[in-house]
Amino acid sequence: MNNKDSRQPRLQLKYFFAAVEQMADDVIITGKDGIIEYVNPAFEQTTGYAKEEVLGKTPRILKSGHHHAGFYRNLWETILAGKTFKHVIANKKKNGELYYADQAITPLKDTRGEITHFVSVWKDVTEHVRYREELEALNKSLRFEKQKFEQILDFEERIGTFADLNKLADFVVNGIAGILEVERCSLMLLDEKTGELVIKGAVGLDHKIIRENRSSLGEGVAGLVAKERKPLLVEVIDTDERVGRENLPSYRTKSFLSVPVMLDHKLLGVVNVTDKKSPGPEVFTDFDLNILLAIVRQAAVAIENAELYKELKYLTVTDPLTNLYNYRHFMRTLEYEIGRFHRFGDALSLLIMDIDDFKEYNGAHGAARGDEILKEIGDILSDQLREVDIICRYASDEFAAILPATDVAQVKTIARKIGEAVSRLDPEGKITASFGLASCHKGMSRHDFILKADAALTHAKRHGKNQIYCQDKTDAG
Known part of the structure; x- marks a missing residue:
């Protein structure tokens, strides 16, 4: 070798x-x-x-x-x-x-x-594993949110079948207790003669309390919420300065939610929930609060149609701030338009628009400026859409439009023009909007139609905001 x-x-x-x-x-x-x-x-x-x-x-x-x-x-x-x-x-x-x-x-x-x-x-591969864990947690959260949203829509579809106020109240408190997974829930309505709140329906409360409890505006937690007309989320009652009292021994947990029931700026009552029993922390979150607000908004519409509130049916169908149609009119009209779609087959589209980070903008610039922005957006929508379109204030910072004889590709062009006009409202460019679009299809119910548009809006919000998204890609072209 x-x-x-x-x-x-x-x-x-x-x-x-x-x-x-x-x-x-x-x-x-x-x-x-x-x-x-x-x-x-x-x-x-x-x-x-x-x-x-x-x-x-x-x-x-x-x-x-x-x-x-x-x-x-x-x-x-x-x-x-x-x-x-x-x-x-x-x-x-x-x-x-x-x-x-x-x-x-x-x-x-x-x-x-x-x-x-x-x-x-x-x-x-630590970063990769952690990314997958975060992604799985997000997917789990999205599935949970989707499930809750579907429960809310199902609740909304059933609540309109009650004309008797007592049966309606029982349905509302049982529905809330089931969706939010709580042991106690009460619906208090305002007695216009005495100005007091009385319990009309309850889950988990002693019958004597239900019969005898009455609260004046400003008195107790429910009275405070009714007076200020603002929702209240308390994580720990003993340390919350807004409440100013210790937890009652009859309650198992120290966290609760209390939300005013409002219809066109008119106080109808208050909903209270406590003793969360779902897995995980027994403290209510902003997500829980948003669910309750969505349910209560529907309950307010149902109460309007119930026996003791028949006189409210003559109230105007417009939102007093923006002069657009209100949520109640939106729900009724959407049902009617879907019926026409199934009978005649003409295109029908739905647009839901959300002002991005409006809560933070309100906090920074004040409620008065926030109201001005809402009015101006109402004007933009009225200018950009046709007379035949039904434009509504869907929630505090959300708007919706029902567009008959219009496909989603056309609505996308309209949404882009609306978004550009909205962005010009603030010189610093801090006002933007996200849009969720959907087209109606054969066999689709009001529940399905709203779910589709709302899912598109959620996608737009989660992917950077200031976006236009259609759940069905083939619709948007």
Whole structure:
């Protein structure tokens, strides 16, 4: 053998060692007994351990406690059988920080086929794992929100069947208790003769309290909400300065919601909920509050149609601030237009528009300026849409338009013009709007139509705001 041939294996070994030393992936080599004999610099950088701290020890120093004994038993059974074990493993750095390694452990064999060492190579995939966990949590949240929204729409469809106020009140409190998963709920209505709030329906309250409880405006939590006509979310009653009292011993938890029942700026009553029983924290959140506000808005419309509020049916169908149609008229007209669509087959589209970050804008510029913006947006909608279109103030900072004989591609063009006009309302460009569009299809109910447009609006809000989105891509062209 010449000198060149004898040097070849040594050169190959030299290059192999240099490659392992410079690899971005972490490498550990252990004996068959699991004792660490080699780690590369990438390992030191990832784990925070110096080479001298781990040589002679086992990889158990990286053990995080996130895997059960069966996991490690399967690992050893695999590699001792001469096979490669691959898995994403949760390990722990020297400083205690958790990281995830996409790891492959391969047995090394001698010329007789006997295992002598194990080589473990891995990539740090912590960011990828955390991203997936966040994505899964978001998907779970979206599924939960979708489920709640569908429950609300189902509630809205059924609530219109009650003409008797007593039956309506029972339906409302039971519906709220089920959707929000609470043990206690009460609906208090304003007695216009005495100016007091009286309990009309309740879940989880003593019958004596239901019969005898009356609250004046400004008195107690419900009275305070009725007087100020603003919703109240209390996380811990003992420390909330707005309430100013300790929790009553009959209540299991210290968090509650109280919301005024309003119809065209007229106070009808108050809804109260407490003792949350759903999994997780027993503290109400803004999400819970928004659900309750959506339900109460529907309840207000239903109360209008009930026996004790028949006189309200002659009230105007317009919103006094924007001079657009109100929510009640929107719901009735949408039902009518869907009926016409199913009879005649002409195109029918729905636009729901939300002012982006309007709550923050109101807080920064004041309610008076906020009302001016709402009025100006009402004017923009009236200017951009036709007389045949039904334009409504759908919620505090949301607007909706029903567009007969119009497909979504046309509505998208209209929405773009509206969005451009809205953005010019504020010199600093802080007013923008997001749009959800939907077209009506055969067999679609009012429930389905609203759900489709609202889902499109939610997508627009979640993907940067100041967006126009249609749930059905083929509709938008």
